[in-house]
Amino acid sequence: MQLIGSGRVITLNDDSPFIEDGCVAVDGDEIVDFGGTSSIKAKYPHAPFRDVEGRIIMPGFINAHTHIYSSFARGLSLPQDKPNLTFGDILKNMWWRIDKALNEKDNLYSAYSTGLESVRCGVTTLFDHHASQRHISGSLSAIERALDDIGLRGCLCYEVSDRDGMEAAREGIEENVSFIDHAAKSADGRIKGMFGLHASFTLSERTLEKCVAAMGGKNAGFHIHCAEGEEDLNDSLARYGKRVLERLNDARILGEKTLAIHNVHANSTEVDILKSTRTMAVHNPESNMSNAVGCAPALYMIENGILLGLGTDAYTQDMLESLKAANLIHKHENRNPSIGFMESIQMLLKNNALICSRFWSKPVGIIKKGALADLIALEYTPHTPLNADTMYGHILFGLSGRCVDDVMINGKYIMKSRVMECIDEDAVLAKAREQSADFWHRV
Ligand SMILES: [Zn+2]
Numbered sequence: 547m548q549l550i551g552s553g554r555v556i557t558l559n560d561d562s563p564f565i566e567d568g569c570v571a572v573d574g575d576e577i578v579d580f581g582g583t584s585s586i587k588a589k590y591p592h593a594p595f596r597d598v599e600g601r602i603i604m605p606g607f608i609n610a611h612t613h614i615y616s617s618f619a620r621g622l623s624l625p626q627d628k629p630n631l632t633f634g635d636i637l638k639n640m641w642w643r644i645d646k647a648l649n650e651k652d653n654l655y656s657a658y659s660t661g662l663e664s665v666r667c668g669v670t671t672l673f674d675h676h677a678s679q680r681h682i683s684g685s686l687s688a689i690e691r692a693l694d695d696i697g698l699r700g701c702l703c704y705e706v707s708d709r710d711g712m713e714a715a716r717e718g719i720e721e722n723v724s725f726i727d728h729a730a731k732s733a734d735g736r737i738k739g740m741f742g743l744h745a746s747f748t749l750s751e752r753t754l755e756k757c758v759a760a761m762g763g764k765n766a767g768f769h770i771h772c773a774e775g776e777e778d779l780n781d782s783l784a785r786y787g788k789r790v791l792e793r794l795n796d797a798r799i800l801g802e803k804t805l806a807i808h809n810v811h812a813n814s815t816e817v818d819i820l821k822s823t824r825t826m827a828v829h830n831p832e833s834n835m836s837n838a839v840g841c842a843p844a845l846y847m848i849e850n851g852i853l854l855g856l857g858t859d860a861y862t863q864d865m866l867e868s869l870k871a872a873n874l875i876h877k878h879e880n881r882n883p884s885i886g887f888m889e890s891i892q893m894l895l896k897n898n899a900l901i902c903s904r905f906w907s908k909p910v911g912i913i914k915k916g917a918l919a920d921l922i923a924l925e926y927t928p929h930t931p932l933n934a935d936t937m938y939g940h941i942l943f944g945l946s947g948r949c950v951d952d953v954m955i956n957g958k959y960i961m962k963s964r965v966m967e968c969i970d971e972d973a974v975l976a977k978a979r980e981q982s983a984d985f986w987h988r989v
Contacts, residue, residue, distance in 0.1 A: 606670025
């Protein structure tokens with residue numbers, strides 16, 4: 547049993563959303579109590595007490611879509627052969643060159659660097675989508691090793707694609723299946739497995755059939771990019787006479803454990819398909835703006851009851867940065883300053899937790915009795931009243947990932963006063979710099 551208290555507690559729990567001087571009691575991996583600091587301390591007088599001295603205590607952030615491997619791309623400039631790049635050009639000239647060059651050590655050290663940066667930004671759970679055609683078998687175990695050393699919660703998958711030939715697709719299928727089975731047997735259940743698929747336009751009917759057959763009766767979903775660029779939509783219409791989500795639904799890829807990422811070019815019929823199949827969707831506003839693929843119909847999806855979460859697509863690891871972009875893009879796109887605020891908050895702080903509830907048996911992303919103890923403490927001195935009515939404004943406009951001082955995952959401190967508890971961060975990042983320099987020569 548341990549207590550974290552003397553903080554301004556934002557619970558994200560409707561029964562008691564904000565406690566001015568609050569405390570959370572943790573036993574093992576679970577939150578067992580919360581309330582005013584004095585009453586919780588009196589109830590558990592022998593429990594060690596961490597005094598956060600007025601910092602904000604809240605559930606850790608969840609990143610519903612990222613690519614750990616992309617960390618080695620920071621600062622790397624690859625030759626671009628055209629002045630006006632399409633989304634397809636960006637994939638071919640940048641990302642597909644990078645993921646083709648990754649070896650086992652690259653995968654391991656990019657996972658350490660993304661994992662550590664995520665923790666520094668208060669991210670306690672991430673959903674990763676991985677590709678490394680030269681190191682497919684065992685790639686998810688390399689990532690798992692890094693996340694384990696750090697102590698992160700995560701859901702991993704390998705993106706199957708036809709773009710590197712049938713042998714790579716076959717190996718990708720096997721990697722997903724064996725990792726899903728491995729994760730299902732893990733002792734503390736922190737790491738889960740999904741079945742990764744790249745996108746409709748790089749997957750033939752035959753490969754999709756193989757993926758569905760390999761999934762069999764497993765209790766896991768698919769994690770796939772959907773209608774991100776116009777290329778994906780146009781390919782699906784030209785080759786199959788169907789829109790992307792219509793095709794994926796017919797191929798039995800959708801369902802309540804599947805994550806459909808982006809959906810920028812999804813129309814109302816496709817949103818209805820997401821709804822009727824209870825498929826989860828993820829919005830990645832910064833990535834969409836950076837690739838200039840368009841603005842996803844995120845608000846329309848929320849209005850229509852889609853479980854729409856927020857991801858970064860690895861543009862950043864800071865979910866508060868992604869939150870700010872989600873708030874802005876819809877105001878800008880619709881020339882309407884009255885929209886986007888609460889929908890962005892809902893995506894990050896409510897829907898990402900609901901997405902986790904389809905994978906972990908105990909609640910994640912909320913302070914309530916019985917929830918998993920994934921907590922963060924943020925240094926923040928408000929200069930306007932902070933209470934249940936104003937807290938979302940403070941989260942959106944006042945906080946950033948840089949405010950995060952303490953991170954606890956599964957009841958264990960991962961970072962305390964900005965120092966990593968379980969890993970020698972300087973040594974690991976020095977190795978990552980060495981490894982990434984080597985990688986840059988190979989890419
Ligand atoms: Zn992505």
